[in-house]
Amino acid sequence: MGVIGIVGGGVVGLCAGLDLLEAGHRVVLVDDDAHAHAASWGNAGHIAVEQVEPLASMDMVRTLPSRLFVRGGPLAFPPGAMAQWVPFGLSLLAAARPSRFRAGCEAMRPLMAEALPAWAVRVERIGAPELLHTQGHFVLWHGDEAARTGRAAWDAAETGTAQVHPATSDEIARLSALCREPIAGAVRFSGTAQISDLGDLRAVLRRAFVEGGGTLMEAKAELALIDGRARIAGLDADRVLVCAGVRSRAIMEGLGHVVPMIAERGYHIRAQVRESDWPADLPPVVFEDRAMIVTRYRDTLQAASFVELGHPDAPADPRKWERLERHVAQLGLPVSGPFTRWMGCRPTLPDYLPAIGRSTKANNLFYAFGHQHLGLTLAPITARLVAAMIGGTPPVIPLAPFDIARFAKELTT
Structure with missing residues (x-):
């Protein structure tokens, strides 16, 4: 049995490596993120199975002006990145059509339903069940109008296996004790979860991968298409799996795909x-009228926000961190600096569906990337699907909606 080379050591790549090892394959994982800068290790830690509805929707398009960063919202279109976000936005508009949105919901529903059970299996197999907290999360509002519209929106939304409940008086009191500003309303989700610490998760996954017989290769992967097969420079891999997050675009386009x-x-x-x-x-708390999620990790508190559409290597915008610090101070949350600051890139496709499948350009190439806000949520179930594909067994979820060839077809229609 030949070697499977995985490109990318984020949470999707590590989970895929573990599933492939457990299926009896030889696996080498190629990754150059020694300092854990990838989005896998800086997100909100939220297992967001409630997000069944793709963000590419007409509702999102209609409310876009109110979400802009310049108007106090989380959405930023840097002028210097027009070459990136204009074509992306046009493709998103096409994906937001009601028929495409409904098809996206149909595709995401079974994927999200299996996400939390797959996490429960994965943490047990790596001997770290304490990493998964399944007590749900809170969403709260400080403005009366925001509370009314926010509650109505969640009541109407499709949330899959997650359920929305009005927060109890005790829960409201507990949340109110953390804020100086009075709370106008709150809901609690059940059926969602949290990873207790992302640093611990990375360490445990990497250790389990090595102890399971996997090889970590600290290098930047260089791929080429030779005689109809994908090749990783410096590695004799029989099959190749691309899980490189936002860097997957350049890799896959270099092999002939539209990404x-x-x-x-x-x-x-x-x-x-x-x-x-x-x-x-206390589970994660979403301050929805400020588009901010606050998560307690092992010994730190994190506040996260913003959707900035741009180039992965552009400098960070300090105004985003400054606004987060103002939100924390204005709310009177019980945390103060010095703050560490982080910026990371979610790999997002215009229809807000991931790309999971087998290449039509190279007969030994597989891929799993483009999970946008849901990389942490979907990593173990994606790994299970990938292992099935590579092993030649039918996946438990139909993968046709996630085929990257869908974007090449758009160009010809």
């Missing part, structure tokens, strides 16, 4: 926190 993916850049700030300031057992 209209953009770097959807998010920002966070973190600071040390004491148990007495923010309880360790």
